[in-house]
Amino acid sequence: MDRATVSRRERLxxxxxxxxxxxxxxxMAEGGPDAISLRAIAREMGMTAGAIYGYYPTRDDLITTLIVELYTSLVDAVEAARDTLPADDAAGRILAWAESFREWALANPQGFRLIYGDPVPGYRPPAGGAAAEAAHRACVGLTGLVAAAWTHAEAVQSDGDHRWSDFEPGLIDELRATYPDLPPAAVALALRVWGRMHGLVALETYGHLRSQTRNPAKLYRSELIDLIRSLALPPPRADR
Incomplete structure (x- = not known):
């Protein structure tokens, strides 16, 4: 078999x-996560069940592949947006990460739901692997935004009574390996920052803002500016 034939088969x-x-x-968009079925997809494509199993042996293999690719795409996007700004522009990097997060979610609503929303009934994610690596990058990257802001934010935090026992051991191990000097209060702040970045995006992605605002982008940016101010950060360099 010549190389062109192999290449053509790989491409197909x-x-x-x-x-x-x-x-x-x-x-998934039409019927929810439970609608993902290899047999139904095979019928839609005019394939036999046996043929589609040659691509994905089980439904869970397909879902895992989707989650890995989508989650990696999301993290690539937010990291790239963050890294367009210098490390000393903490506010600008928070803003860039968050707005990229929203843009990705709106462009990939089913991907957002698969990562952050509706669980797929009966799906058991594999331990470790590329999906866990993408989740780790997201967690460490967002915590890094807070770590860069902590010298400003620490002075205005009123809830400094957090202890390491407040958090799951897995999260502690994950973050302390990268940020050994970060205190529990900063980890709590990172979780709250994630909540504020995520909240309006989830409402918008699920359609809950349609009857509430004509300009969800403006609303989201206002939330981010308020978040940056609450951290006592100088404004993003582009706004100075």
Whole structure:
């Protein structure tokens, strides 16, 4: 078999795999996460069940692949947005990360739901692997935004009574390996910052803001500016 034939087969296989994933997300949009079914996707594509199992042996394999690719895409996007700004522009980097997060969610609503929203009934994620690595990058990256702001934020935090026992051991191990000097209060702040970044995006992605505001982007930016002020940070360098 010549190299061109192999390359053509690989290309066709990649195209079919992409189509399977696209249909899975469409089924999820139409019927919720429980609608993802290999047999239903095979019928939609005119494939036999045996043929589709050659691409994804189980439904959970397909879901895991989707989560890995989507989560990695999200983290790549927010990290790239953050890194367009210098390390000493803590406010600007928070703003860039958050606005990129919203843009990605609106462009990938089913991906957002798969990562952060509706659990897929019966799905058991594998331990470790690429999905865990993407989650680790997101956690460490967002905590890094707070770590960079902590010298300002520490002085205005009124809830400094946090202890390491307030957090899950896995989270402690994950963060202390990267930020050994970060105190429990800063970890609590990182979780609260995540909540504020995530909250309006989740409402918008699920359609709950449609009858409430004509300009959700403006509302979200206002929330972020208020967040930055609450950390006692200088404004983003671009706004000075």
């Amino acid at each position: 296989r990649a195209q079919t795999s992409q189509e399977i994933k696209a249909i899975a997300l469409r089924f």
